[in-house]
Amino acid sequence: MVGHPSSPKHLINSNSLIFGFFIFISSTHKNISRQADMDYTYAPGRNHLFVPGPVNIPEQVLRAMNRNNEDYRSPAVPALTKTLLEDVKKIFKTTSGTPFLFPTTGTGAWESALTNTLSPGDRIVSFIIGQFSLLWVDQQKRLGFNVDVVESEWGRGADLDALASKLAADTAHTIKAVCIVHNETATGVTNNLATVRKILDEYQHPALFLVDGVSSICALDFRMDEWGVDVALTGSQKALSLPTGLGIVCASPKAIEASQTAKSLRVFFDWKDYLKFYKLGTYWPYTPSIQLLYGLKAALDLIFEEGLDNVIARHTRLGTATRLAIEAWGLKNCTQKEEWFSDTVTAVLVPPYIDSSEIVRRGWKRYNLSLGLGLNKVAGKVFRIGHLGHLNDLQLLGCLAGVEMVLKDVGYPVKLGSGVAAASAYLQNNIPMIPSRI
């Protein structure tokens, strides 16, 4: 139906550097009536949600959230919160960390991590390897820090050699923090945090180690204590498979100590207020979302029932299967080396004669398949398959079968079934029996 796409790819690429997001069919904005809004996207059958967040919510979590408000000052909510704060530490693999459940998004969690540990003008080393690390750097600059940016080609991991050089040179310890995304959602690149820690240790550098784990925690191997991460954060709508609304931040004792002297102005995101209420046993300096707290409880219970390491192994399996399919299609991973391959999101490079946005549009308009757009520098060049959160193998295979048809739609000479075959061959050897059903 489509052949070579005629959509204005140059317009897409002309987006500003900072605001690389855009909607894929902006021309369809209509002034629609109240009722129609709700059904605007109706299509038979289930939406296949393969953007790298927000992700599919388990029924158990939807159920847990289907509730009226409550008085958050009654004993029930603090009791629940207390349990949550203990439980949530497990997904960070920390025993010494202090978690905060901010009613915010990942962007807010970033802000909380920075403003609680740093003072305006502080030098930090930060890496740009894609749109989300770029946005974090943008925030760091706007919050008044002196950001020493290390940029890599999009599709590559953070340049840790550059980090080593900077730390080596910084005998005066002017670098107050190293900020890094564990997993760059725009390119599907996973940075090696263990190496970051190794480098910091090598130079015995006291810089704080701040990690954006938004598209990694609860899906990729993450070890806050072992890797000496000082602040780690994630958002509820990613691997935790909740709605958006919780920015979960975890601070090491060293980070908590830093927060006592950090001079960045902050109130809403201030850890201090939380810590006071923790001590009082009431936990909340302002009103939390009752629904999200119960939802988080349910989400964590599911993760613990499956076993966090099994959850991570499942993501490894789904990521591997996705990459095998892409290879079978004759397409390239945006991520240039295997060491950086992400098990939560894969950005797929398309041939130059295809506009990747057309693939996303087509998936949605014909197959009820939601894929991720290419953002900013890779807009039009990649589309993204998110394979994280509450997801299983057959869902992924349905998605891959859909991508194959979309690829054919837009003129790419894919052999239908080839990606599914490659993925299945691997999966059929690797999917475990479901423990509760054996």
Added chain:
Amino acid sequence: MVGHPSSPKHLINSNSLIFGFFIFISSTHKNISRQADMDYTYAPGRNHLFVPGPVNIPEQVLRAMNRNNEDYRSPAVPALTKTLLEDVKKIFKTTSGTPFLFPTTGTGAWESALTNTLSPGDRIVSFIIGQFSLLWVDQQKRLGFNVDVVESEWGRGADLDALASKLAADTAHTIKAVCIVHNETATGVTNNLATVRKILDEYQHPALFLVDGVSSICALDFRMDEWGVDVALTGSQKALSLPTGLGIVCASPKAIEASQTAKSLRVFFDWKDYLKFYKLGTYWPYTPSIQLLYGLKAALDLIFEEGLDNVIARHTRLGTATRLAIEAWGLKNCTQKEEWFSDTVTAVLVPPYIDSSEIVRRGWKRYNLSLGLGLNKVAGKVFRIGHLGHLNDLQLLGCLAGVEMVLKDVGYPVKLGSGVAAASAYLQNNIPMIPSRI
């Protein structure tokens, strides 16, 4: 992992003729604690529900049903019911029919169809072509009718030549009704109702024409008025994609007339009580499920938004794709001729060295895939893929990919990806754009 199955297939086949249902892993019954019950089936990601009912419920319907009880004698519930009774006629393609929304299942709807139109001892012609038509015949006998059974090999349609002979011979019009399932859910066989009508007309036979449309209505082409069907019925948990709990029966004027003299005892299923309350404008002789009424409203709204003919076309497409996959796998359809192929459920014959129940077991225990068992005469010999209701192409392809892996698991030499490839090739040429998204 499995190789040739060792499960006791002979035991399965020794089930009684009438009660051909069984659970596929009866050995796993455990005395499990309260909490564990709820999570007994937990597995990450979505359950792939491909039994031919109950089927997937749209989120819109779940939302509509998420409500407190109401006084069903207030003006609101009758107003809603009035609308529903008008709307529901459309799915039967009738203008002259009278619908009843019984709080029951398909089995109850059968009973309502029979007892309201017939008297004990009445001669009826009925067909056995699989487990569900067999169960209906069993009911007919137990309700005291004189059942003239026409049995066919399972996998074949109803023997309409036999019907013609019987009608031809019945110049005294001792046959009071012809009872037939439109679609036999156990074998995936669709009977030709237009031909039944043609035969009845040919012999100008006044017998009532009673149709079980449980796994057809809202999915297959069904025309109550055009085909002169006197009673048609379906269940909410099939193509309407609701929970179980509504047995929807629609009666022609001739059937309504027959109900005035039919002597079968009945109270709960009596149309008379409903008709009285219809006249009073209160509609309900006893308490309906408020939740199912609102759910039915939402379900019908979705069907009308898609367009009933588009819904039917979607089922044709999904059925065709399924059959192409099966062919690619080198397996046979239980249904022997194309004219009987069902677009709502496909029963797949497995080679004699495989126990089809093991396929179902394996799908559930490893892939979170729910397939239909072979029942009674075809137990162990077929497994069934239900492809009806709120379902789309990528969901089906995920299922087909899963079946491929299961087949390999149980020792069948399938080429992984082959079925998906065959189905995709067809689907990629035939899936329409989603109207609301163009």
Added chain:
Amino acid sequence: MVGHPSSPKHLINSNSLIFGFFIFISSTHKNISRQADMDYTYAPGRNHLFVPGPVNIPEQVLRAMNRNNEDYRSPAVPALTKTLLEDVKKIFKTTSGTPFLFPTTGTGAWESALTNTLSPGDRIVSFIIGQFSLLWVDQQKRLGFNVDVVESEWGRGADLDALASKLAADTAHTIKAVCIVHNETATGVTNNLATVRKILDEYQHPALFLVDGVSSICALDFRMDEWGVDVALTGSQKALSLPTGLGIVCASPKAIEASQTAKSLRVFFDWKDYLKFYKLGTYWPYTPSIQLLYGLKAALDLIFEEGLDNVIARHTRLGTATRLAIEAWGLKNCTQKEEWFSDTVTAVLVPPYIDSSEIVRRGWKRYNLSLGLGLNKVAGKVFRIGHLGHLNDLQLLGCLAGVEMVLKDVGYPVKLGSGVAAASAYLQNNIPMIPSRI
């Protein structure tokens, strides 16, 4: 606004004896558009649902029911059912009984109780003391039994002296069953079942003892084993606080034995099919409502958490408080003697110059308060307050405050606050602390 009501009370009373139900504002039937239906009853704040069923559903139950369909032949549903069948026996206070969870209403449960234990022509003794016992008798007659009706004035309990006489006279044991409603929902009369058993024992009469416990079980003291009840039944939308859709029937060993020879025709309601599937461990002869099963689990869990005896005590308290309010208003209970007072529903007699239907109308139209209409013989003469199920003291007091205002609206000289004061004085002395919160 209203003064003395002008609504056509005589028209209401002219309803047929059998079909005493009607809608209270039949003139408001409008041909309303699709969207409007849904919001037809919108009013700010919560609906105060005080009809004697369907009753308020706990949030926990709504949550449990907010789920997709499942394959009911997988091991999960039988495992759940097994637990439910054990648990449900507790609400009947039976260890020897066999429960059945029919996908039906109370009317269907009645039919199941009768047709499984009796044969056409069997003589039964049955009592009419209100609309629901009347409807059950109507069903008994239509099902072909020889019904020996003992009628009492509405507002009085069953005439057990008459029962004694009949049993005494029946030395030939022609009476096969005694059928009685535990609690007549139309008049708020509770019959004394222990006395029924005592009489049966006194005359060593072998008649089956069949009890409609629709508006009693889980709310009033009910002891199946102790009282030698042979079949007891209830509906999910009453004290269990679920949606309509489960007719729960429990049969004693003697009833089960009777079912083996009972000649009444039955299929959908046949215990035999259930018993076969119980033995197979699959439990269901046809498709159950997955949602209601999980809902029942949640409902029972809540009842057990509160403690069944505490649940019953709560109903006693709410019933007492209601009666104290009515007394304070200077109105009379439809129930003539204290021994028959019902703790689940109270029918309130209004002065002759007031049409009680106007009270119900007014409650709904002005206060978002749903009260029960007077039915049949007491139409226009009583209105009913249902105080059963998931309900607490402050909800009831809100209702009573509303009734006071309604009474004033329709011209009854009530002292506002008087009923609430009387009820509160009692409640403040009798409400226990909430165990989970002490």
Added chain:
Amino acid sequence: MVGHPSSPKHLINSNSLIFGFFIFISSTHKNISRQADMDYTYAPGRNHLFVPGPVNIPEQVLRAMNRNNEDYRSPAVPALTKTLLEDVKKIFKTTSGTPFLFPTTGTGAWESALTNTLSPGDRIVSFIIGQFSLLWVDQQKRLGFNVDVVESEWGRGADLDALASKLAADTAHTIKAVCIVHNETATGVTNNLATVRKILDEYQHPALFLVDGVSSICALDFRMDEWGVDVALTGSQKALSLPTGLGIVCASPKAIEASQTAKSLRVFFDWKDYLKFYKLGTYWPYTPSIQLLYGLKAALDLIFEEGLDNVIARHTRLGTATRLAIEAWGLKNCTQKEEWFSDTVTAVLVPPYIDSSEIVRRGWKRYNLSLGLGLNKVAGKVFRIGHLGHLNDLQLLGCLAGVEMVLKDVGYPVKLGSGVAAASAYLQNNIPMIPSRI
């Protein structure tokens, strides 16, 4: 049961000035197991939620929010957002304002209002009249503004004479903003915003007019355009009757202009990013909560269906009824003059021999009634009845009946029924018929 309370009132009052919140039964913190958490507060019947937020959520809103995540970059979410941004302006009564739907709480909305319009060191006039205005002032100071605080006795409105003096004296226009809470939730005091505007106009002062409308907007008369408010804000969990999670901020053209030069550091709360995405038509600089957007749609639809002015009139009625009850009990309103009486929350003064916290505790532990604690300076001295959001007259009367019993429990010589009688007498004359039901 209680008599004069023995709880340690002095301990409660020794709370720090800033963090005046506390839990009312802190001694009950238990290390409870996973399952028990969920049921920790179980009590039969509905919780009577009368804290001044979070408030009761309508079923319609719960339904709208009961949904899976969606790709927020597809056309559907922007289309929905566009509608929401238009609709939400109506509740501010503005046509020229620009609304922002921040994924945050009221505290975050405060921060957004301040940091987008002001620069560090800017002089602002701000009023402390209770705990929430105190917390806002605390935030203003911590964000580096030069806060000119006007404090009043708790229970009085903002001292607008002091404002007039300050503005009169400020001929150099050093005052950049006047910050005021419309309704102080801790004391139930409503400030007169029209007078604030009048004073500003009188002195032709260009200061920005920033209003916390958290417990007023959608419940009290609020007129952004008419009163020349520059920034107004509310939280979703208050009169909008949603879960917590949206901080809704609306900016006048003058405020938008100020934001272009305001030097306060901000990223998450920056209007600039939103405005860029508004222009792009994608609306969201980061991930919104899909569920809250659909919930907001449903909440606004209900408000518009009732009519915003009718919603406000309902709150006036509920507030008046509450005050009449309190008077009947012989208790005093914390608010000292009628001109400041709040129609969304009433703080009730208790006699010195009673600890008001005991009233709240008792309500929750015995009656499943959630009242608001006294905070900070009025801890132990007042309890609060929130009467805002999705609430109607009978719910309020149930609450009042509950408060009466609690008062008696704690030794206050209340005449049971007296408050309900006083409130009912007023309500029975003033409740309108429900338009959809006439």
